[in-house]
Structures are given as C-alpha cells and as structure tokens.
Amino acid sequence: MTRQIRAVALISGGLDSMLAARLIQEQGVQVEGLNFYTGFCVEGHTHAIRRQERERPKRNNALWVAEQLGIPLHIVDVVEDYKDVVINPRHGYGQNMNPCLDCKGFMVARAREWMEANGFDFIITGEVIGQRPKSQLRRSMPIVARESGAGDRLLRPLCAQLLEPTLPEREGWVDRERLLDWSGRSRKPQMRLAERFGFRDYAQPAGGCCFLTDPSYSRKLKDLWAARGERRYELDDIMLLKVGRHLRPRNHFKLIIAREEGENRFLEGYRRCFTHLEPVSHAGPLCLLDGSADEDDLTLAARLVARFSRGRESPSVTVAVADAGGGGRRELSVSPMPADQVPRRWYIT
C-alpha cells in the first residue's frame, strides 16, 4: 500500500492560494490549510468595526476557501513573533511599511515547522512569478525557500514549471506536467481556472490583504514610532491605527476621533486605557487621547472634538473629559475649532 502524501497549503483567503491547493488536491495529495493572523490582516477587524463594511456579508475568506476546498484550516496567531518581521526586516520594506519578502519567509518557515510537527511532506503557496508583491519576483523565490528552511519541500504549483523541480516533483508525489507556468500580473488565467474548478464569489481584495501595504496606515505606524522614540508596538496599537481620524496637534499627544457609529463602539472598549473626550451638549464622536496632555492641551483637544460634533457651527460645545478608566471626569465648554484653523499637518493620513 502506498503512503498517503500530505501537503500543507498557505491559505490567505485569496484566489491564488485556493487554486494552488486545488491543483495539488487534484493529484491525490491530502491538503490541509494554514492561515496566519499577524494583526495587520485586512480581514476581520475592519469588517467588524466599520458600518459600511458591515453592510457586506461578513465572512472570513480563508475559512470560506477551506470550505470550498473541503480541507481543515488551522488559523495561527503569530502576532508576537511577527513583530520582529515588521520592526527589523532583513530585506527592507516595499513601497510602504510592507516587509513582504521577510513576511513570506516567516510564513513559510512557520509552515515548515508545522509540516515537520504534523508529519506532512511538503508546503504549497499560491505564488506566481512576477506578480506583486516583491516576494514573488523570480529572484526572491530561492531566498524564501532557503531562509525559511523549507528548501525544495516548497512547491509553487502555479509557476512550478518555470522553476527548478522540487522534491515533490522529483519523488513523483506530484506530476510536474500537471503544474502550471504562470508569470506576470494578468489575472485572466486565474479567472479561467477558477471557472474550470467552479469557484465563484471568491475574494478580490483591492490593495491586498495586509494593512502594511496601505500608504495611510504606514504613515500612522511611522508617526507612532516617531512619537514614542522607538520602534515597537502592541496589538492594541496596530488595531487603533485602523480606526478613526488621527490628528497630532502636539508632539506629545495624538487624538483618535471616531468617524461613525461602528468606530465609536469600537473605541468604547478603550476608555479604560486612554484619556477620552466626548461631546455632551451635542451629538458627536468619542475621542481617545494617546500621550500626555496638560489643561491647555485638553482644551485644544476638546475644541477639535467639538469641531467634529453636530455643534460645529454653535458658539459653544460642552465636552466631557475623563482619565483612563473614567476617573477625574469634568466638562469643558469650548468653541469648536473652525475647519480652516486646523492645520493640514495635524492630520496623519
């Protein structure tokens, strides 16, 4: 009796990794999926937070892909270990704060560990030569294989015919002839193959699945590090960078002001951690103050919060201010700051 060959697939929730996994399943290999949660994933949080996002049907795309493929999916929390990838990327950043090459190496390395611990034979990714991001450049591919320790147990079914044969091909676990030779940025081959497999309603994320590729998010992360004087973060920090308007009127404090009801509800959960402000005479957003503020700073913050309240045209708005945890609550009556007096540079966008 021949041994059942088993592969672990990196499942992002996008189409490419889904197609790669199905190609290998078609060859009689048993596949299970791994999905890594870094904290920067576009999935999940934004869907939960913003009202406009809630109007779309909510689903976790990686789990949806696993269901379509009929495979178990293991979601792995890598938030702590991933910090070193973001803070000290050996290969540097892409256009924004995206350490794509280090990220791919990290994920394949974690997949290798999982493969070894669970007695699997090889690793599959949905990479295509020449497609964005940088980790999919032809010259990057051997780097990922080498630095992850996966070596020739890393198979990229969508472009395998353009690369040196890997162990699964040489051993005959998979038929190289039935793998693909895709390169370039065109999405048409993917769409045709999805059609052939009967995959519909798959995710088509605009701008990728990671906030670190987003210019505005990247600027907020840089601002956070600059204000702290060191490159470090906690999970709550990077969650909050996804939410609200961020204004830094002074170097020593920043305001995070909710833009709509969903964000307001999300920020509610942080009242215990931050000084917070909220209009009470008029409807308006909850605002967290990150940093330290004296009375003049708090008055300035209250005027800015008033500017985003329903009372923005009123001569006076009453804003409640409380310390982290809710103590020291008091009310300030302030004149809303006119829009033209809010310097553009205060906005971290």
Add this chain to the structure above:
Amino acid sequence: MQRQEIDARGLLCPMPVIRLQQAAPACDKGDELDVLATDPGVRADIPAWCRVHGHEVVEIREEGYTIRVRVRIGG
C-alpha cells in the same frame, strides 16, 4: 460530557476562533465549548470553522452585549 467556557469577549475575529481552536484538541467527542464573544463576526466564523473541522454549532445566543456560541466537539 464536559462543558467549558472560553472567554473571548473584547477580542476581534479571528481571535475568538483561534481560542476555540486552541481549546478543542483537549476535548473528547461530545464535549461542549461555549465561546463568549463580543465581535459579531463569530456568528459566521465559528460555524465556518466548525464545518471544516467536523464540529457542530449547537446554538448561538445573545446575552446582552455578549454572544454565546455553543460548540459540540465532533469525532
């Protein structure tokens, strides 16, 4: 049959799913895990995770701001 609670309140998806996934291997078939969460995403994500792992969602109940998802461990 044993029943155990997993407190995932205040966590955003997929963390409640990860907490469930971490607890499941120590359970026997038929045991029940109650995931307490506040992220409405668990209504879709936990059933999806259960379907791909062969477990069953017995009920999803709102308790104020908390969503309780009861999962029965499969074989």
